[in-house]
């Protein structure tokens with residue numbers, strides 16, 4: 001079965017890659033992704049300056065395989081590290097490179113975008129509007145006018161097709177309002193849904209203590225427990241953005257959840273928590289599982305069922 005796809009005009013041999021933030025902060029991790037069964041790779045969201053991020057423990061899987069909680073705090077090498085990585089990247093091999101930018105201000109995003117545009121590289125830029133873990137920095141994705149203003153500045157600068165990483169929304173009116181903004185920008189080619197479900201609180205019964213250290217234990221939720229919210233956001237934007245694509249992320253632990261994301265409308269599928277727990281060998285497993293499901297159902301390509309979720 002054919003798992004290949006196209007996102008923002010570039011071809012991926014298969015729909016799978018890492019969720020930004022997982023296995024992608026350093027070039028050794030990115031090398032492992034290049035050598036894995038993934039169809040692409042995306043870098044850790046970059047800020048203008050290098051950041052250590054929040055104090056540990058700042059990531060934990062939750063008991064029973066239900067998911068994870070993280071309050072990493074945007075640790076990254078600083079955007080020049082990723083710009084240099086993108087400059088030396090071998091674009092003749094099969095996997096396209098996505099670069100995630102998460103400036104702490106619009107001015108920082110402008111400076112980083114300008115540097116990448118001047119370098120004129122084949123990588124695809126993705127602007128992260130949804131980091132929930134920087135104390136004092138509200139998520140732009142939840143301030144729709146501010147996100148619109150940022151896009152009004154950034155889209156013309158980027159010129160080429162680019163994407164944005166969105167937080168989960170939970171209200172139909174918000175799907176409508178965000179889609180109205182996204183549809184204004186022709187070169188905004190795709191949205192990646194969802195980032196972690198912000199500011200959950202995991203507490204240990206025995207110690208009666210929050211699991212992670214930053215922000216009194218408040219952090220973004222990921223993994224299987226956010227699957228249905230992820231599917232809703234993928235499908236809501238798939239229905240509302242007819243000339244754009246949706247990359248689905250959230251709750252993918254096997255070929256089954258990947259199949260559901262594509263059925264909901266995803267053009268590509270990213271994996272975070274499960275990749276963090278299993279490592280890049282996971283991609284070969286999940287590709288096989290998706291192909292088995294497709295073969296059982298008689299689908300030859302992911303294009304045969306993308307967005308075809310039925311309703312009652």
Ligand SMILES: O=C(O)c1[nH]c(=O)[nH]c(=O)c1Cl
Pocket residue numbers: 021045070071072073074075102128130131132133134195196220
């Ligand atoms: O704490 C983080 O680094 C982080 N964690 C997330 O769950 N999503 C993000 O976009 C980021 Cl930037």
